[in-house]
Amino acid sequence: MNQDNTLHTTLTPEAANCRALIRRGAHTGPTAGLAPGYVQANLMILPKDLANEFLLFCQRNPKPCPLLSVAEPGQYAMPALGQDIDLRQDVPKYRVWHHGELASEPKDLMDIWRDDLVSFAIGCSFSFEEALLANSIDIRHISQGRNVPMYRTNIPTANTSKLHGPLVVSMRPMKAHDAIRAVQVTSRFPAVHGAPIHLGDPALIGIQDINQPDYGDPVDIHEGEIPVFWACGVTPQSIIHTVKPAFSITHAPGHMLITDISNASLASF
Amino acid sequence: MNQDNTLHTTLTPEAANCRALIRRGAHTGPTAGLAPGYVQANLMILPKDLANEFLLFCQRNPKPCPLLSVAEPGQYAMPALGQDIDLRQDVPKYRVWHHGELASEPKDLMDIWRDDLVSFAIGCSFSFEEALLANSIDIRHISQGRNVPMYRTNIPTANTSKLHGPLVVSMRPMKAHDAIRAVQVTSRFPAVHGAPIHLGDPALIGIQDINQPDYGDPVDIHEGEIPVFWACGVTPQSIIHTVKPAFSITHAPGHMLITDISNASLASF
Structure with missing residues (x-):
């Protein structure tokens, strides 16, 4: 918080x-x-x-x-x-x-x-959240005054000889038409994670409980919204x-x- | 067929x-x-x-x-x-x-x-399907040799004084990461419907049974796939x-x- x-x-x-x-x-x-x-x-x-x-x-x-x-x-x-x-x-x-x-x-x-x-x-x-807000997309963890929820997934990173571990993602819930717009907006920002890597069913990427993030805080997901997941810079911490x-x-x-x-x-x- | x-x-x-x-x-x-x-x-x-x-x-x-x-x-x-x-x-x-x-x-x-x-x-x-195929995204109605499934939605079109009626959408099922790529790819083609207008739960846009399209043929939706919906040029037929x-x-x-x-x-x- x-x-x-x-x-x-x-x-x-x-x-x-x-x-x-x-x-x-x-x-x-x-x-x-x-x-x-x-x-x-x-x-x-x-x-x-x-x-x-x-x-x-x-x-x-x-x-x-x-x-x-x-x-x-x-x-x-x-x-x-x-x-x-x-x-x-x-x-x-x-x-x-x-x-x-x-x-x-x-x-x-x-x-x-x-x-x-x-x-x-x-x-x-955070860099692309500004662009999402400019598109009138509610960023739940901002509107709720929380830290963004982040999760370890079952998606392996591309390993090196010494470094390996699961991909960490950040999650923002939104309506489908906002998710589509968010794909467009964040695709323009490859230097800050770019397009989402998943949307919809969290279990498909190994997240068992969307209300229990591994890092940050849980946020509310409203009816009719889907979770949208971006690769996260906290991934190195999961590697550690x-x-x-x-x-x-x-x-x-x-x-x-x-x-x-x-x-x-x-x-x- | x-x-x-x-x-x-x-x-x-x-x-x-x-x-x-x-x-x-x-x-x-x-x-x-x-x-x-x-x-x-x-x-x-x-x-x-x-x-x-x-x-x-x-x-x-x-x-x-x-x-x-x-x-x-x-x-x-x-x-x-x-x-x-x-x-x-x-x-x-x-x-x-x-x-x-x-x-x-x-x-x-x-x-x-x-x-x-x-x-x-x-x-x-059809114009953007070529670009989707080039990205190794399976277009189900093509691989199944069917006509694309199309549905009348509960989304109203922007009416004129004489013309009004519901938006018709075409649907292609795919995995979430392909759906994200499909948003990117089809955003480049605004002259052929552009980005999807919805993805995920069909009921949210008034589609009661995804297996009973109003036009075209039903297609198989595999486990872990989500339906992705594009605005469709058959909409004028729903206006008629x-x-x-x-x-x-x-x-x-x-x-x-x-x-x-x-x-x-x-x-x-």
Whole structure:
């Protein structure tokens, strides 16, 4: 839920101002709705020895892992996405993983940053939600003030020698004619997951209970609506869960890196 | 069913040759699969006094009635769609309607043609089926050798002062990921109905029994598939059924006008 996300009224829409507030600890909640118009990114941070493997994984899985930028080892700036970005402290909440287990959820990485860490910024579906809203499509988790529901599926990712695990999807319920429009709208945004990967019966992709997401919050599904599923940038977290690398860092689901890139600039046409 | 559609082996792919065979009565069946790559059209022929009204109806209902060409009163050529077209005899089977009732199904209109008749050629979903097949999507009515199933819905068309009635849809069952791809593919073809208007539960658009189409033939729906519905150029026939104009002529469902226009030329991008 969005309890501590109380900054909507005081924030200016600029991405840099949002990052500054997050950096000084004034915003620690989910970032949905912050800096409208600007790309938000999933974050994956790995030691150098696993980074090339993950780069290959992203190449083989562009729908869940569309890469926006990859930093050099030890680099915590990411100038391609914003002049002043500091990846150690510009995300409201991080997750530190030891051998696949969640070890801590720090608000910054200043104490644990290492020179061998390689950071990956991955596109996020928040970018296409703006375009869906512009088409008068209700985004349920936004209208309900919740984090988007996400599910581990039975769809395998395209593995590499070391990395494998199930695809994670985000879900938005809508009427069929909105789902059709949503396919059109999101097809224009391949850099932020693109078109849905499934719609309709959740069981067909291995989701047993649509009301119990593996990440995020459940949302209401109204009569006559169908669930629509997009590949999700939380997929790397399910890979960590499966592969259990010794050390890794991600953002906490829904707590994204806000960039200076406009959502519009990611549209393919 | 396609019993009398026995010309696949002897026909050359050229549209003009197909029309010549149809004109001399050598092909009287449905035209699905004939002249691959060429646009097939729905036909609506009305007396001049109702023609302007129908033109307005098409403008207000572009998804079921995307106009490819409109002839002058009495004109039975349609050079915009093919040099040698004769609208009185180039369709394998016509339907003549008196006060909304089917009066006859002649193989040509030579005896009943009138100088006040205005002909409308309307885009047909056969044009986008080629693009779906190119994406390895099974088109069930083609693989089963049947006419596409069509249904009257509870979706009203945008009426004019004299014309109103329910939207007719064609249906193709497919897996969800093919349905998503089909939305993308058919969105490129607004001149031949474009994106689907519904998918999933048929009851939501007033279809009580998916196995009993109002036009065409039923097709098998496999486990895990959803029905996908497109606005259909047979909609004018449902308007006739509703409004009961004194006199009108259409093609028989599935028995289309084959044109010299390439399907590819109708793609919007």
